[in-house]
Amino acid sequence: MSSPSLDELEEYTSRLIPVEPSGVFRFRCTRCGGCCSGGPNVSLTVFDVVRMARFLRIEWRGFLRGYVKVIIADVMPHMLLRGDERGRCLFLAEKHNGVKLCVIYPARPMRCRLYPLLVEGLKPRRLYLDPKSPGVGQGPERRTPSRLIEQYIWERREHYRRLHRLIVEEGVEPLEALYQALSEAWKEAEQGAAWADLDRLSGLGSV
Numbered sequence: 326m327s328s329p330s331l332d333e334l335e336e337y338t339s340r341l342i343p344v345e346p347s348g349v350f351r352f353r354c355t356r357c358g359g360c361c362s363g364g365p366n367v368s369l370t371v372f373d374v375v376r377m378a379r380f381l382r383i384e385w386r387g388f389l390r391g392y393v394k395v396i397i398a399d400v401m402p403h404m405l406l407r408g409d410e411r412g413r414c415l416f417l418a419e420k421h422n423g424v425k426l427c428v429i430y431p432a433r434p435m436r437c438r439l440y441p442l443l444v445e446g447l448k449p450r451r452l453y454l455d456p457k458s459p460g461v462g463q464g465p466e467r468r469t470p471s472r473l474i475e476q477y478i479w480e481r482r483e484h485y486r487r488l489h490r491l492i493v494e495e496g497v498e499p500l501e502a503l504y505q506a507l508s509e510a511w512k513e514a515e516q517g518a519a520w521a522d523l524d525r526l527s528g529l530g531s532v
């Protein structure tokens with residue numbers, strides 16, 4: 326998949342639809358699978374990775390090798406869900422009747438749980454709807470899932486806080502820092518951390 330040009334990015338950004346943090350919006354999933362077919366564009370935190378690996382009953386290292394693309398930018402490691410040669414997420418399956426589904430749905434990443442809502446940066450007050458989704462503007466009115474958004478923001482902050490501590494304060498090399506952060510999160514999940522509880526996460530709401 327080729328990366329979008331700067332002009333295309335600017336045009337896309339200008340079409341984002343702002344949503345009030347405690348507002349309402351219309352959306353109905355059309356099951357087109359489009360949001361899962363745009364290349365490796367789902368960014369992940371260590372919490373996402375550990376939840377997915379545990380759901381698949383594999384260790385985080387194996388999950389990282391098989392499903393994650395790691396990019397180092399400005400000394401910070403970033404993780405993206407890998408896609409196949411057509412840019413489709415490796416977890417997108419198609420039933421014989423053409424209906425598409427996510428095979429790790431209960432443990433899907435936070436970005437997927439919130440889509441088509443996009444949360445900008447680490448600030449809870451900047452929410453947008455992705456204009457590329459054909460379901461935006463359709464269906465019943467929905468309230469923004471504020472508890473889920475809060476959890477997402479906590480996870481992103483915590484993810485980068487841990488990496489920052491390891492890389493900047495302790496001088497650990499970026500990739501090794503990512504491995505240490507994953508290992509730490511894995512142990513927390515094994516000890517029953519609330520963020521690893523998929524039922525609790527579902528109870529925080531969805532889009």
Ligand code: SF4
Pocket residue numbers: 360361362367406414415416417418426427428429430433434437
């Ligand atoms: S993890 Fe599931 S919901 Fe997310 S992009 Fe992949 S198939 Fe789609």
